[in-house]
Amino acid sequence: MGKLKIIIPAVVVLLFLGLSSIFVVDERERVLVLQFGQIKQVKSEPGLSFKIPFIQEVVRYDARILSLDTETIEVTPSDDRRLIVDAFTRYRIRDVVQFRQAVGVGGVRTAEDRLSSILNAQIREVLGADQVTSNTILSEERRNLMTRIRDNAQASAEGLGLEVVDVRLKKTNLPDQNLEATFARMRAERDREAADEIARGNEAAQRVRALADRTVTETISDAEREAQVVRGEADAERNRIYAEAYGADTEFFAFYRSLEAYQRALRGGNSSMVMTPDSEFFEYLRSGEAPQTQ
Template sequence: MRRITYIIPVVVLGVAVLLSSVFVVDERQRALVLQFGQIRQVIEEPGLNFKIPFIQEVVYYDDRILSLDTAPIEVTPSDDRRLVVDAFARFRIMDVVQFRQAVGAGGIRAGEERLEGILNPTIRAVLGADGVTSNTILSSERSRLMDQITAEARLRAAALGLEVLDVRLKQTNLPIQNLEATFARMRAEREREATDERARGEEAAQRVRAQADRTVVELVSDARREAEIIRGEADAERNGIFANAFGQDQEFFEFYRSMTAYERALMQRNSTMVISPDSEFFEYLGGSGLAVPAPAR
């Protein structure tokens, strides 16, 4: 019974020691075995591994491709037009020993801070170089600039045991204090262009209206001229016909002319004529037996 009392604690202690000496590294990780802060073993292959319990500790590092979003920073291209840019980088831990020595116990968070401290100056230096304007940054040459940033950041990050795979600019904006001035200038330019377009349109409309008015005047004038010519020719032809017809019978012509004069003179219902009854005007009425109206008072 006493043996069992001693055996159980020994077994439990043995199991605890065994469990504390065993650790697993999966395929997404690499590990360092540290003893009193010093690196004793580098494990880069996944599997089951052992360490000295209570003396050694294991630090795990991600072996996958990691990403880092940088904070927005201001850059000043060669045309002195300030821009606010932010970027993201993809990187991986290339050498865990060198990374541990560079960042210490801070781990991946400290490594990201050190990497951001490399990326921001590199972005400022590349985008602020001679010949790089804001239009260059916003044009198709942007890819070339990002490749240059990646290459320079890769060289500097190698001292941290990191491999920078890619750096890309996410957004390129104007500083807040410059937005209103820029928008006001853009609005003024658009309004000026709109005013110019309206002025050109009004000028073109005036030309069209003037040409149309001129065409109308010419057409009406031509039409009236042709109408007067036709009317004159018709009157001449009519007069010729009348002259030819009336010339054949002079008495009938005088009778027709008198009848026409009567019709025109007495056309209105309230017509009043002051004339002598024995006037030549009533020549054809007096001999026809028709009653001649009494002279008006």
């Protein structure tokens, strides 16, 4: 019975020490085994591993690609139009030993703070370079600019044991006060373009109206000229007919013309005509015969 009292605690202690010396490495992790702060082992293969209990400790780092959103910063391109830039990066721990030596016990949080500072500096440097305007940043050249930021950030982040996989500019907006000024300028430009279009439209309308008025005038003039020609030809034909009629029977022609005169003179109305009864005008009314021609 006394031996059992000694064996059972010993077994428990040994079991505890055995379990404390075993740890599991996940395939998504990189593991460092530290002894008094010094790196003794680097475990990257998944499976069971061993350490010295109470003397050695295990520090785990994520081996997957991680994401970091940077703080919103203000940059000024070469055209002096300020932009509010919001970016993010994808990165991973490339060398866990170098990473541990660079950031110490601060781990990922310290590394992300330093990486964020590197990215902000590179964003300001690339977007504020000569020949980089706000229009360039908002155009298809944006991809090339992001590549330059990534490459520059990678060069600076190598000392941290990090690999910068990608950098993306999420938003590149104008500040609120600049945005209002830009909108006002855009509205003014659109108003000017509209006024130019209206002016050109009015000018075209004036040309069309002038052409139409000239066409109407020419058409009326041609019509009046043709009408004068037709009236002249008709008058000539009428005079020819009168002349033929007069030559055929002069007395009947004189009688017919007198009747026309009576018709025009004796037409009803408010007009009055005073003449003597023996006037030659009433020659046919008095005698009923045609007057003798001299």
